[in-house]
Amino acid sequence: MKNNTWVVLQREYTTRVKKKGFFIMTILGPILLVALMFAPALLMQMGGSSKTYALVDETGLYATAFEKAENLFEPVKDTAEAKAGMRDEKYAGALWIPASGLDSNRQGMVFFYRETDPSMSTLEEIESLAENKLRMVLMQQESDLDPALFSYINEASVSVISQDVETGERSYTEIKSIIAYVVGFLIYGFVFIFGSQIMSGVIEEKSNRIIEVMISSVKPFQLLMGKVLGLALVGLTQLLLWGVLTLVLTMAVGLIGGSGSMEAAQMAATSSAMPGMGASVPMTEVQSTMLEIQSIIESLHLKTLLLYFLAYFLGGYLLYASLFAAIGAAVEDQEDTNQFMWPITIPLIFGILVVATVLKDPNGPLAFWTSIIPFTSPIVMMARIPFGVPAWELVLSLGLLVLGFIGTTWLAARIYRVGILMYGKKGSYKELWRWIRYKG
Amino acid sequence: MDYLLEAKEVVKRYGNYTALDHVSLAVPKGCIFGLLGPNGAGKTTFIRIINQITAPDEGSVFIKGERLSREHIYDVGYLPEERGLYRNMKVGEQALYLAQLKGLSRAEATKRLHGWFAKFGIDSWWNRKVSELSKGMQQKIQFVVTVLHKPGLLIFDEPFSGFDPINAQLLKDEILELKKQGATIIFSTHNMASVEEICDEIALINKSKKILDGKVEDIRRNFSDNIYEVALYSDPERMAALASQVDILEENPCDVPGLFTLKVKMNAGAGHGNPMLETLMRYGEVKDFSEKLPSMNDIFIQTVKQAENEK
Structure with missing residues (x-):
């Protein structure tokens, strides 16, 4: 009899994997991912499209300030000329520095634009370059400090890294935060996508009226399990293909783009410098970035992370999948599902929302409880794991997740076996409660 | 069995x-x-x-x-x-x-x-x-x-x-x-x-x-009402006499002179085929004789209605 669960599983798996949608998702996923990784770097390398702006400097102090700017600033006589140039599309914009303000440490400037707003980074660049220049000018006016000494002082900066006191490992908090979000959304997305597929599969069987033929050969529970496990395999297949394809694509893009783009990509990903590396060891840039990536990977404990991801991915999916099936069994068509969806939707969305809080305080009470309770734990615990979680919490959380999915499966199976044969009866929560209590 | x-x-x-x-x-x-x-x-x-x-x-x-x-x-x-x-x-x-x-x-x-x-x-x-x-x-x-x-x-x-x-x-x-x-x-x-x-x-x-x-x-x-379909060579006089012995439920005149097709039932309670046939033979020459069994449709309706009435 176990055989039949297997036969159902095979059908659910093969029909879905053969679908065009699966193929498209499998191809598109890694392409999007790799594009997201490389696009900023590649764009940066291309240098983007640098624009020419007019510079109306009434103070006469800033002419050299923008030499290092990404965009070209061309000095013009007055605003009238600048505006005329903009109209002729000679200039994309104009920066007007009025003479007033020279007597204090405040300088107002106006950036004129036409049709398209200047980007945030353009304005920030102007501000930072101009501020440096202003400080230099003020310093020269008000003191007799050596300009070289001043610029040394002006460029002073502080950076904090965090390090494990036992292992000396560095913690890459930003990268971990990104991973926490990506993993959280992956689990959330998979639960919804595959859960909905199960639900519409059940609705299809019910509205097609094939269900009665089916359950004269298969126990409803076997049918349910065949579906749930079949789709779990589809999900794992998709993940595996994504992983492999992403790896291949990353390597391919790296090769084609040459080492330059690789470095750019890595630099875009991490702009911070290596810790504990004395200047005594001279290294090429490539070597140092390679080392950095290695240390990031080490710090993430990728293997453990992957293992936990699989555990929570499967656990979370199994917890919700049979509930989706139960909803499918309780309704007659897709439109009726709304009233039953919120018990599934709310905890999942709540989990995603909590991730933001968790990143601020990975061990706070909210993070703790939501990562222990099965309905949110797959998302929240995965966000906490990169930052380190005590073993007992992981054991408790995973244990409860297993109990949770056994519980929801049991509950869902009881609704499912009655629901699939109910026609013309609109399910309500009261009705579902009665179905759960039916015996036999 | x-x-x-x-x-x-x-x-x-x-x-x-x-x-x-x-x-x-x-x-x-x-x-x-x-x-x-x-x-x-x-x-x-x-x-x-x-x-x-x-x-x-x-x-x-x-x-x-x-x-x-x-x-x-x-x-x-x-x-x-x-x-x-x-x-x-x-x-x-x-x-x-x-x-x-x-x-x-x-x-x-x-x-x-x-x-x-x-x-x-x-x-x-x-x-x-x-x-x-x-x-x-x-x-x-x-x-x-x-x-x-x-x-x-x-x-x-x-x-x-x-x-x-x-x-x-x-x-x-x-x-x-x-x-x-x-x-x-x-x-x-x-x-x-x-x-x-x-x-x-x-x-x-x-x-x-x-x-x-x-x-x-x-x-x-079992549901038979002992109704028989009969074709009988006879004459109006003997037919009248027959009517006193059995219930004639239907009488259809035929194109053939002297041939009567009838639906008959013994008037005195239950009766099998043989007594009915013997009676008929006394009043004419039987050309065709068959029992009219009720259809399953009739039985279905009758039984279900009876069950309803018993309630």
């Missing part, structure tokens, strides 16, 4: 509603057994119990003398009244899937399916999607899938509904052929004409209770 299926005192309740109330049935091996009853009588519930889709609250069911168990589903073929197929699957794949669920291997199922499809002239549909087929075509596939694993017990719930007359005839022939090959068939229907044609035995269920069962011939005889 060798029974393929026996149900003893089967009770099934849904909440406060009793769908089957101590129903006992025995289906002899190798017969076509009609399961009759008005809508909502409990036929489908009974069939679902045999198929182990649902379990009885009380009572027990035996197949070939063994208490119903999961193993039996491989020996049962069920064509439900509400039947469908996966619309987006290909015909062949779909049939293979359902056959595998009934325990056939892929290879064996493929072989048998091609055999059946060739017989029905539908082998060219193998790679077509179910949604491209007409309803009649889909029903042929459903029928093939139901019988493919050669079950000892076949259950057809309203098999003819939705079939056009040609396909209905085809289906009927196939059902009779399966019977010849030794299958036992339970046949649930409202179509009383088809019951008379193909059923050997019936059970009538009304409002969760079995109110009548037995061999079709026996039942019709």
Whole structure:
């Protein structure tokens, strides 16, 4: 009899994997991912499209300030000329520095634009370059400090890294935060996508009226399990293909783009410098970035992370999948599902929302409880794991997740076996409660 | 008597509603057994119990003398009244899937399916999607899938509904052929004409209770009102005398002079054929004599109404 669960599983798996949608998702996923990784770097390398702006400097102090700017600033006589140039599309914009303000440490400037707003980074660049220049000018006016000494002082900066006191490992908090979000959304997305597929599969069987033929050969529970496990395999297949394809694509893009783009990509990903590396060891840039990536990977404990991801991915999916099936069994068509969806939707969305809080305080009470309770734990615990979680919490959380999915499966199976044969009866929560209590 | 299926005192309740109330049935091996009853009588519930889709609250069911168990589903073929197929699957794949669920291997199922499809002239549909087929075509596939694993017990719930007359005839022939090959068939229907044609035995269920069962011939005889259809050479005088001996329910004049066709009944209570025939012979020359048995349709209506009145 176990055989039949297997036969159902095979059908659910093969029909879905053969679908065009699966193929498209499998191809598109890694392409999007790799594009997201490389696009900023590649764009940066291309240098983007640098624009020419007019510079109306009434103070006469800033002419050299923008030499290092990404965009070209061309000095013009007055605003009238600048505006005329903009109209002729000679200039994309104009920066007007009025003479007033020279007597204090405040300088107002106006950036004129036409049709398209200047980007945030353009304005920030102007501000930072101009501020440096202003400080230099003020310093020269008000003191007799050596300009070289001043610029040394002006460029002073502080950076904090965090390090494990036992292992000396560095913690890459930003990268971990990104991973926490990506993993959280992956689990959330998979639960919804595959859960909905199960639900519409059940609705299809019910509205097609094939269900009665089916359950004269298969126990409803076997049918349910065949579906749930079949789709779990589809999900794992998709993940595996994504992983492999992403790896291949990353390597391919790296090769084609040459080492330059690789470095750019890595630099875009991490702009911070290596810790504990004395200047005594001279290294090429490539070597140092390679080392950095290695240390990031080490710090993430990728293997453990992957293992936990699989555990929570499967656990979370199994917890919700049979509930989706139960909803499918309780309704007659897709439109009726709304009233039953919120018990599934709310905890999942709540989990995603909590991730933001968790990143601020990975061990706070909210993070703790939501990562222990099965309905949110797959998302929240995965966000906490990169930052380190005590073993007992992981054991408790995973244990409860297993109990949770056994519980929801049991509950869902009881609704499912009655629901699939109910026609013309609109399910309500009261009705579902009665179905759960039916015996036999 | 060798029974393929026996149900003893089967009770099934849904909440406060009793769908089957101590129903006992025995289906002899190798017969076509009609399961009759008005809508909502409990036929489908009974069939679902045999198929182990649902379990009885009380009572027990035996197949070939063994208490119903999961193993039996491989020996049962069920064509439900509400039947469908996966619309987006290909015909062949779909049939293979359902056959595998009934325990056939892929290879064996493929072989048998091609055999059946060739017989029905539908082998060219193998790679077509179910949604491209007409309803009649889909029903042929459903029928093939139901019988493919050669079950000892076949259950057809309203098999003819939705079939056009040609396909209905085809289906009927196939059902009779399966019977010849030794299958036992339970046949649930409202179509009383088809019951008379193909059923050997019936059970009538009304409002969760079995109110009548037995061999079709026996039942019709039991319900006989002792009405006979007669063709008699006689003359008006003797006919008048006959009228004092028996009830003449109908008298149809004939084109042939002196030939009377009548529907008659003994006026003094019950009477078998012979006394009636002797009486008739005294008043003329009997050309044709046959008992007018009630139709299953009449019996169905009469029994159900009687059961209603008893309440």
